[in-house]
Amino acid sequence: MRSVHPDDRADADLTAQAKIRNAAIAQFATDGFQKTNLRAIAAEAGVSASLVIHHFGSKEKLRMICDEYVLEVLLARTRSDSSVTGMRDVVSEYLADPTEYHLEVQYMARAIAEDSPAAARFADSMVNESEAILRAGILDGSMRPSSDPRALAVLTVLTSLAMLTIPRALARAFGPDISGPAAMKRIALPTLEIYTHGLYANDTFLTAVTDLLVTAQPDQGSNDD
Amino acid sequence: MRSVHPDDRADADLTAQAKIRNAAIAQFATDGFQKTNLRAIAAEAGVSASLVIHHFGSKEKLRMICDEYVLEVLLARTRSDSSVTGMRDVVSEYLADPTEYHLEVQYMARAIAEDSPAAARFADSMVNESEAILRAGILDGSMRPSSDPRALAVLTVLTSLAMLTIPRALARAFGPDISGPAAMKRIALPTLEIYTHGLYANDTFLTAVTDLLVTAQPDQGSNDD
């Protein structure tokens, strides 16, 4: 399953353009767009800084190319592997096996967090596929009915992304040497427990809020910032 | 309850130092530390850029002062309002009423995401208090037992923070004009539904994973990145 994408980085009789793009994806994913500078990208790609500009025009255009490329890689994965139904499942699989597509998934999470040019497309893709999965699950009885499947889809995507990018400060709650992936592993079981049995032992909170919503005026579309 | 902190910004017979600090908190919270530059802070505070340095020494020291201040404001709130048991509850309350402490809570979320100097203290405070709340809830029967209360605490903090900082790209899944707070409101009910009834209608996934964990070697502390 490794042949889909040529991301065995640093290995390269790759074209310089590809080396630059791969280096950029790696650094954007780990350090973010702002913090990453062209010289560092060039260094990791083994070329000069100006060659980056020569090939991509600007840092911003380089980002857009990276967005396109990662989106394509993740979607290609979806198409090639019949066990994966969509990009949301890419994330689920990633949580199960963080070694594959590590970089691409992290890149996507960062792209959404930083609102990169293609962020909306990443997000739309995931939310729509998540919503489809949830609606199907609700229909076939494997998932509980929801008052708002769309919002539920956003919620599941949001929490998946959060788990992919657990901040260091939070991971340290498990101990000084616990990294992001190790923290993910530790969190996986409680997540599943909540998704299976919930957290609250009774309906007090839920009924309180739903009663409150029934009483109040429908207010869903308003914005108050 | 408004008198605790003087954050009615721009209103000011405040000292210049305070105006600068408040402006910095606002910009760090919304744009992040890296993206924010001293001139913009100075402009919003109505002073010159060099005055910022004069009072705080450096941008990094300014950040530390802001960290301290926000931490103090949030903890003071905890102490002053008996209905709030801890910083984690500040977040819960915020989700209910985003107008108060909006900035401080957002600042904290960003500080953790960006791993600011005080991020660990923000995170520790929230996780510890969350864990205490969860353990108490489990003891008194209002919450379901957990295989790992500590990890559950981290999970609840993680998801709370994620909801506080819903990326634009995800909020747009609700429509082009839905802002962060409006998206939060829409997500609140599905969250509560999951916390009450779970998502999965049966135990298939959970038992599969727990069986797997029983079979496998205890592996909790390992890191694999």
Next chain:
DNA sequence: GTCTATATAATGATAGAC
């Protein structure tokens, strides 16, 4: 295509007047 050298811009920080 790729490099070196350099222009240009932004930003954090300093010096010194008032």
Next chain:
DNA sequence: GTCTATCATTATATAGAC
């Protein structure tokens, strides 16, 4: 305490040689 003017550094981007 506060400002203006300026420096030093860093980063993106350009020009032109090879």
